[in-house]
Amino acid sequence: MKISRRHFVTQGAAFTAALGATQLLQPAAAQAKTLTVYSSRHYNTDNALYSSFTQQTGIKVNLLEGKDDELLERLKSEGARGPADILVTVDAGRLWRAEQMGLLANSSSSVLNQRIPGNLRHPQGKWYGFSKRARVIVYSRDRVNPSQLSTYEDLANARWKDKILVRTSTNIYNVSLIAAMIKQLGAGPTEKWCAALVKNFARSPSGNDTDQIKAVASGEGDLAICNSYYLLRLVKSKDPKDQAIARKLGMFFPNQKTWGTHVNISGAGVVNSSRNKAAAVKFLEHLSSPAAQKFFSEGNNEYPVVKGVALDPVLKRYGSFKEASLNVSIYGGNSAQAIKIADRAGWK
Ligand SMILES: [Fe+2]
Missing domain, CATH: 3.40.190.10 (Periplasmic binding protein-like II)
Structure with missing residues (x-):
């Protein structure tokens, strides 16, 4: 399995400035020092997404990238002792597979429920669509x-x-x-x-x-x-x-x-074995913020899921x-x- 690891600690100042100072993390979630994200995405814009989260919260993001189905197998084999807090992958069908394998936790967030349309998220919050x-x-x-x-x-x-x-x-x-x-x-x-x-x-x-x-x-x-x-x-x-x-x-x-x-989604959910679930939900909320939505969707020329986020100009032509x-x-x-x-x- 081809895996790459990256840490995002110091980059993304411009992105954070674009977000404004209004979305600072709640103290309860800030107790986590590091979140580990398993992702099948590999776009340059994702760096800005993760580093801006660190800028805002002080929580480091440890990113492990791999292929979609391989990440599911890895999560399964690591089980309860694995380090992953969040899974980011594509297609609701694959998120369903992760759900069936018992890899994802229920979560609830009024921020996510309000920002993400009901048809693009799991009814019990096991995963949420972040681009379409x-x-x-x-x-x-x-x-x-x-x-x-x-x-x-x-x-x-x-x-x-x-x-x-x-x-x-x-x-x-x-x-x-x-x-x-x-x-x-x-x-x-x-x-x-x-x-x-x-x-x-x-x-x-x-x-x-x-x-x-x-x-x-x-x-x-x-x-x-x-x-x-x-x-x-x-x-x-x-x-x-x-x-x-x-x-x-x-x-x-x-x-x-x-x-x-x-339509289908690129989505993410909190991993069942995560010991940092509150911070993980905050990370998902971060992905749904308007500035993050722009980076998340443009990374792969997709449509943002949150209303009011501007479309990429080339995509808009269609x-x-x-x-x-x-x-x-x-x-x-x-x-x-x-x-x-x-x-x-x-x-x-
Ligand atoms: Fe694809």
Whole structure:
């Protein structure tokens, strides 16, 4: 397992100044000297997030970075004696896995409940969403008129035969999408949808979301189902090759006239074995502050979850959209059924 450790003690003065002096920590939580954060995020902006917390509270942040599922395994094997206080990872389906493994503690915070919309956090506070990604349709601007696009359901229409690109069904992003479809449409219609969608695949699923986007640009298919931030990475890239790819593509938010675009989260929760739970909750509250929200979401070109936080200017160009109102905590519970449905439908 590739792990990197970093400490954030002295950086982030400018960030702290931006936060203002109003969000100082309560004395009870300040008793902890260090918080250990296990994170699958690895963006430069995260340094500012963590060091500003230290600046405000005097609590050092010991960061351990690793891959998503590996971090869960590590937490499990360390058990009650492990050092972790907070887990930061992506996808509500994966946070559900952490929850099922008994790794996360219930927590309550009126600050978090007030700032984070109800559909983007766990009902008992086991985890909270701190940024949001949409699973969108990226289309070829040469070959597709966005007026032809409407819903996820419509991607199963025979008119898209050999045109659809999407990664494997076992990837958590697709598992969560199918899990949401089960809730929205019912299991039977979701299975029919999957089977018809597979018939429209341009190729056997391979690669990640970026590979699907690139395959639209190269003409292998016309539409890619992918997370919004992958297109943004190409749009913002300094590499002329990426820029040329991005120019060929548009982003479409499905289901605007029905149940809304499927969204997922980057989230965090307090680790069950933490001996610093009060300070850990304060750390989560820190992530929900407007200044931290800007860094947290922009680190990966995602949408902030807290209302009133300005969108990244490039992301803003794609406009606002109606998101599904479903609580993202249901994805995990439907995930086993979603995997079976995709499997029977032949979605590799
Ligand atoms: Fe991703």
